[in-house]
Amino acid sequence: MLEILILAAGKGTRMRSDLPKVLHKLAGKPLLGHVVDNAHALGATQTCVVYGFGGEAVPQALADDKLTFVLQAEQHGTGHAVQQALPALADDSVTLVLYGDVPLTHTATLQPLVAAARAGKLGLLTVTLADPTGYGRIVREHGQVTRIVEHKDATDAERAIAEVNTGILAVATRHLKQWIATLKNDNAQGEYYLTDIIARAVADGVAIETHQPACEWEVLGVNSKAQLAQLERIHQNEIAQALLNDGVTLMDPARLDVRGTLSCGRDVSIDVNCVFEGKVTLGDGVQVGANCVLRNVTVAAGTQIDAFTLIDDAEIGEINRLGPFSRIRPGTRLARDVHVGNFVEIKNSQIDDGSKIGHLSYIGDTTMGKQVNIGAGTITCNYDGANKHRTVIGDDVFVGSDTQLVAPVSVGKGATLGAGTTLTKDAPAGELTLSRPKQTTIAGWTRPVKLKKES
Numbered sequence: 001m002l003e004i005l006i007l008a009a010g011k012g013t014r015m016r017s018d019l020p021k022v023l024h025k026l027a028g029k030p031l032l033g034h035v036v037d038n039a040h041a042l043g044a045t046q047t048c049v050v051y052g053f054g055g056e057a058v059p060q061a062l063a064d065d066k067l068t069f070v071l072q073a074e075q076h077g078t079g080h081a082v083q084q085a086l087p088a089l090a091d092d093s094v095t096l097v098l099y100g101d102v103p104l105t106h107t108a109t110l111q112p113l114v115a116a117a118r119a120g121k122l123g124l125l126t127v128t129l130a131d132p133t134g135y136g137r138i139v140r141e142h143g144q145v146t147r148i149v150e151h152k153d154a155t156d157a158e159r160a161i162a163e164v165n166t167g168i169l170a171v172a173t174r175h176l177k178q179w180i181a182t183l184k185n186d187n188a189q190g191e192y193y194l195t196d197i198i199a200r201a202v203a204d205g206v207a208i209e210t211h212q213p214a215c216e217w218e219v220l221g222v223n224s225k226a227q228l229a230q231l232e233r234i235h236q237n238e239i240a241q242a243l244l245n246d247g248v249t250l251m252d253p254a255r256l257d258v259r260g261t262l263s264c265g266r267d268v269s270i271d272v273n274c275v276f277e278g279k280v281t282l283g284d285g286v287q288v289g290a291n292c293v294l295r296n297v298t299v300a301a302g303t304q305i306d307a308f309t310l311i312d313d314a315e316i317g318e319i320n321r322l323g324p325f326s327r328i329r330p331g332t333r334l335a336r337d338v339h340v341g342n343f344v345e346i347k348n349s350q351i352d353d354g355s356k357i358g359h360l361s362y363i364g365d366t367t368m369g370k371q372v373n374i375g376a377g378t379i380t381c382n383y384d385g386a387n388k389h390r391t392v393i394g395d396d397v398f399v400g401s402d403t404q405l406v407a408p409v410s411v412g413k414g415a416t417l418g419a420g421t422t423l424t425k426d427a428p429a430g431e432l433t434l435s436r437p438k439q440t441t442i443a444g445w446t447r448p449v450k451l452k453k454e455s
Helices: 031-041 057-061 078-088 107-118 173-180 194-203 225-245
Strands: 002-008 046-051 068-071 094-099 122-128 137-141 144-149 163-172 208-211 256-264 274-282 293-299 310-316 339-347 356-364 366-368 379-381 391-393 404-406 409-411
Touching (some): 002 031, 002 078, 031 094, 046 057, 078 173, 094 173, 107 122, 107 163, 107 208, 144 194, 144 208, 163 194, 173 194, 225 256, 356 366
Parallel strands (some): 002 094, 274 293, 293 310, 356 379, 366 391
Antiparallel strands (some): 122 163
């Protein structure tokens, strides 16, 4: 049985924020959320999070992840943090210790540690750094780990060691409980170090099995906004490389942000500075122009999304053309071969096959049929100041420019609305409906002349 203990109680002073460090977001998800995902992927029977700074903000933020939360009211080191959670852990389990501010460790890196612990060893993740300053050093004798010494407590010879402790380890829980009870805080920091259990393991004849990550950045932690930004780019590059390997065309892999999941079909092309949030699916042949934002969107095959288009919680059908500068709001469904042009906003509307809304229009709470043409400047007036109402537009309707449809109202199949119409009653099918006054010419009218400014 595997239980995972995530230490997440630190304040993160260098973040200069009132938000607990582990709740700062990387790729749109809290740092702690990435670590929890790893715990779930490893199949943990229980994941226990030790929290402290920020009060209940941490458990509230991850309340839906079926976690056990333990409060560390005062922070006296990593050993003290583990001690708070020990009563929640089963004696016959294996415990894997992770950190809420180390978000990018691969599950493949952690699996050998768990296997070592299940074999009766202590699995320890280490890494060799060109500059190990600040890290606990791995002290070996005859190739075998004997202890870990923290940087502030290390001698000059020990500080020359390049192999350092990541803090990530796995061990039988019964051993962990036994060793934690013996920890002392007679060190430069006056804290109880979890790393001291390494020497306890050696003394008890428990073998130490070390592993190293494939990439150094897998064990990098976040202590400042600069480090958070560094890991963001590393993570986004990893996502970009995976997309490239799957055949997606990225005009510049360094200018892509995926803050959720992005699934792409064949021959998908994505231009620069696009942001994908939540769950986004792009079908075969979809093209996304520069500077677009897609959030919780499904886009079917062959659709082209031009630059500066925002799509939020919508369903986009096949071979549509959107943008540039379009905004598609939640609840919208575009069928097939729909054209939504520049400066068009659509909200909670269903647009059927072949309809066109070319430019400068607002379509809200509308059901629109097939082959409808909406002229420039058209507005569906869906809000009466208290409630929203729907507009229904039948197939083959032509709506002239600068028209207002005051909902609730419907337009029959094949109807035409003349330019400048304010429609307050249903328009009959197949007829021309107008509401503008008769054109008049005022004889003798002269245009005002700009007055000269007095000197």
